[in-house]
Amino acid sequence: MNMKKAAVLLILMLTAATFAWAGPPQEKDSQLERGHKVYDKWCFPCHGTGVGKPGTDALKARGQNPAVLEERTDLTAALINTVVRHGVGFMPVFRKTEISDAELDAIDAYLMRNNKK
Amino acid sequence: MRLPPGVSAGDFSAAIKELESAIGKEWVFTSDEDVNLYRDSYSPFWHENQEPIPSAAFAPDSVEQVQAVVRIANRYKIPLWTISTGKNLGYGGSAPLLNGSAVLDLKRMNRVLEVNDKNHYALVEPGVSYFDLYRHIRDRDLPVWIDPPDPGWGSPMGNALERGGGYTPMRDHFDAHCGMEVVLPDGELVRTGMGALPTAKTWQQYRYGFGPYMDGMFSQSNLGVVTKMGFWLQPQPDAYLSGSVTVPKHDDLTPLVEIFANLMNSGVVQATTTVVSPLAYSRDPELVKLRASGSTRDLEDYAGQKGIGYWSVSLPLYGPEKVIAAQWEYAKQKFSAAIPGATFRDGASYKFPLTEEQLTKIVNPVPFGVPSLQTFSIGGPKSQGHMWFSPIIPMTGEAVIEAQSVFDKVAQSLGYVTGTTGFPIWNFFARAFVIIYFFPIEHDIEKNRRSREIFRRLIKTAAEHGWGEYRTHTAFMGDIMDAYSFNNHSLLRFHETVKDALDPNGILSAGKNGIWPKSMRKAGA
Numbered sequence: 001m002n003m004k005k006a007a008v009l010l011i012l013m014l015t016a017a018t019f020a021w022a023g024p025p026q027e028k029d030s031q032l033e034r035g036h037k038v039y040d041k042w043c044f045p046c047h048g049t050g051v052g053k054p055g056t057d058a059l060k061a062r063g064q065n066p067a068v069l070e071e072r073t074d075l076t077a078a079l080i081n082t083v084v085r086h087g088v089g090f091m092p093v094f095r096k097t098e099i100s101d102a103e104l105d106a107i108d109a110y111l112m113r114n115n116k117k
Numbered sequence: 118m119r120l121p122p123g124v125s126a127g128d129f130s131a132a133i134k135e136l137e138s139a140i141g142k143e144w145v146f147t148s149d150e151d152v153n154l155y156r157d158s159y160s161p162f163w164h165e166n167q168e169p170i171p172s173a174a175f176a177p178d179s180v181e182q183v184q185a186v187v188r189i190a191n192r193y194k195i196p197l198w199t200i201s202t203g204k205n206l207g208y209g210g211s212a213p214l215l216n217g218s219a220v221l222d223l224k225r226m227n228r229v230l231e232v233n234d235k236n237h238y239a240l241v242e243p244g245v246s247y248f249d250l251y252r253h254i255r256d257r258d259l260p261v262w263i264d265p266p267d268p269g270w271g272s273p274m275g276n277a278l279e280r281g282g283g284y285t286p287m288r289d290h291f292d293a294h295c296g297m298e299v300v301l302p303d304g305e306l307v308r309t310g311m312g313a314l315p316t317a318k319t320w321q322q323y324r325y326g327f328g329p330y331m332d333g334m335f336s337q338s339n340l341g342v343v344t345k346m347g348f349w350l351q352p353q354p355d356a357y358l359s360g361s362v363t364v365p366k367h368d369d370l371t372p373l374v375e376i377f378a379n380l381m382n383s384g385v386v387q388a389t390t391t392v393v394s395p396l397a398y399s400r401d402p403e404l405v406k407l408r409a410s411g412s413t414r415d416l417e418d419y420a421g422q423k424g425i426g427y428w429s430v431s432l433p434l435y436g437p438e439k440v441i442a443a444q445w446e447y448a449k450q451k452f453s454a455a456i457p458g459a460t461f462r463d464g465a466s467y468k469f470p471l472t473e474e475q476l477t478k479i480v481n482p483v484p485f486g487v488p489s490l491q492t493f494s495i496g497g498p499k500s501q502g503h504m505w506f507s508p509i510i511p512m513t514g515e516a517v518i519e520a521q522s523v524f525d526k527v528a529q530s531l532g533y534v535t536g537t538t539g540f541p542i543w544n545f546f547a548r549a550f551v552i553i554y555f556f557p558i559e560h561d562i563e564k565n566r567r568s569r570e571i572f573r574r575l576i577k578t579a580a581e582h583g584w585g586e587y588r589t590h591t592a593f594m595g596d597i598m599d600a601y602s603f604n605n606h607s608l609l610r611f612h613e614t615v616k617d618a619l620d621p622n623g624i625l626s627a628g629k630n631g632i633w634p635k636s637m638r639k640a641g642a
Contacts, residue, residue: 045248045269045490052480052491054498061498085154090493090500092158092206096151097144097176097224097244 035110038103043069058089073115077108118147119172121195121217132193136175139185146174155220157212159502159558161565161592169213171198174220180306180344186221187342188304190624197221198626199342201243201275204268207504208279209591214628221342230345234259237350238295238321243274243343247488261350262486264288269488274346278336279588282545284484286387286435287351289546291336296320298345299335302620321347339626340619356438357485359464360445362452363426367413370428371514372455377430378512381544385444388433392517392542395425431464433484495555502558506575508584509549517542520552520584527578531571551587576600598631
């Protein structure tokens with residue numbers, strides 16, 4: 001992927017995330033709730049708190065602090081989407097029959113809920 | 118748009134239109150971006166042209182839609198590769214074996230159709246994961262256990278069809294199934310066992326029905342698309358107790374395994390455990406040197422000095438509290454009488470159900486029927502994936518020692534120093550051991566080539582000694598089937614006869630477990 005394409009993709013992803021955040025508060029809440037549910041189902045078993053969470057352990061070993069994704073305040077939709085759709089390290093790719101694009105938007109919203117605006 | 122092998126662009130476009138009309142446009146994936154999600158995340162062919170890449174993916178939501186996909190695929194001779202949850206990591210993931218196959222993705226069929234806590238069974242669709250089934254049971258507070266394999270996001274159906282194993286007394290997953298619904302390669306729908314009775318009341322209670330028992334032909338095979346499958350569940354046991362047995366001498370392995378096999382085959386021990394050497398993994402430089410020297414006497418001395426023993430096995434016991442305590446006492450007597458110097462240690466004990474608080478403290482809850490992803494810690498935080506070499510060997514001490522020595526020589530001849538105490542030996546299945554040997558996957562062409570070379574040498578060497586693998590990555594399916602060659606490959610030729618009769622157009626999972634349709638047999642061989 002060349003830089004131009006990457007930049008376009010990044011803008012598209014960020015725009016999509018912005019749209020996910022827009023809308024009245026009630027919709028925003030339901031998007032967060034949906035994101036939390038999808039996160040609990042697909043991400044928590046590896047990235048959650050507590051023992052036996054290889055994703056959290058791997059991020060910790062790489063010096064990431066906090067290592068638990070839900071505690072991060074610096075995640076971007078571009079990063080989350082790239083990792084979910086391309087995998088990283090021993091984390092595999094997730095297909096659209098597992099996590100749909102809409103569900104991925106909801107995960108983005110949930111994991112970016114504490115980012116500084 | 119990528120094309121499946123042997124299919125023209127015109128035919129593929131026509132087929133795609135029909136598929137979109139049958140299952141919905143949203144669920145027919147043809148863009149590179151979408152289809153690349155079906156590549157094997159743990160491919161041993163990373164960055165190589167040999168990596169099989171799918172041409173498309175179709176994700177039906179019902180049995181009728183599966184039938185429609187299969188019929189369209191037949192019409193246009195499109196090779197399909199069926200996956201359930203596609204989380205078969207280490208064995209090919211969601212990627213096909215034949216480059217350009219279209220993936221038949223059953224993940225959307227994710228309904229738990231029934232859980233019965235009185236007769237202890239479940240009926241599920243292919244896309245249901247162990248996590249899904251566990252949550253379904255937990256949300257309803259039903260006193261039954263599932264038996265997850267190491268990774269909990271896989272499919273009970275997919276895992277059982279691949280003949281995977283778990284840890285509780287229901288550990289042999291294909292053995293624990295009861296009844297299937299299958300779409301045959303021509304789109305016909307059949308139910309096996311009692312399911313063939315239209316008014317069946319015991320589809321998940323009695324396996325065999327009437328007439329030949331056909332279920333086996335749909336496991337590790339490409340003869341049908343299984344759309345429903347029943348499983349026997351374990352009633353939640355009262356308690357769990359584990360106790361470990363450690364013996365001091367190298368040759369103690371023979372009586373250790375003999376008694377262990379007796380306890381297993383008598384039903385005293387019913388669950389999965391591993392026979393290990395406490396000398397196998399420590400990085401103490403002195404021990405590393407001793408392991409490389411291969412001197413069992415020196416290793417015995419070291420084990421004696423450190424008080425760690427030469428071999429050890431932990432016995433997992435499930436059942437009524439008093440019964441399992443008595444079983445542990447009985448096992449101790451048996452080992453003590455046969456092996457001077459055998460020592461015993463009480464391990465973890467639990468009463469069920471576990472509380473949420475207890476669960477948060479258990480690193481690996483899988484032996485307690487709770488799915489997890491903890492196993493992915495196995496390659497360390499920098500791991501990029503793995504695959505497994507897993508031969509079945511006899512449940513005897515002699516076989517374990519011979520296998521360790523034989524496989525170690527192969528590894529050494531290829532420049533690897535492993536030492537002589539080393540591969541984990543498991544009893545995932547009744548009556549035999551399985552060695553589970555970890556191969557890392559790297560994003561490094563040379564390293565992966567080397568791993569594949571070692572893997573293939575191990576397959577051949579194992580076959581020469583009478584050991585065969587129970588399951589493998591798609592990359593090695595042909596090699597392993599080739600080793601099961603009794604009477605000029607008569608079993609494979611039989612599989613091919615059945616394949617040609619049921620699937621003359623060769624549309625289902627070409628090459629799966631070394632079985633190719635007639636039109637591709639030369640290419641596959």
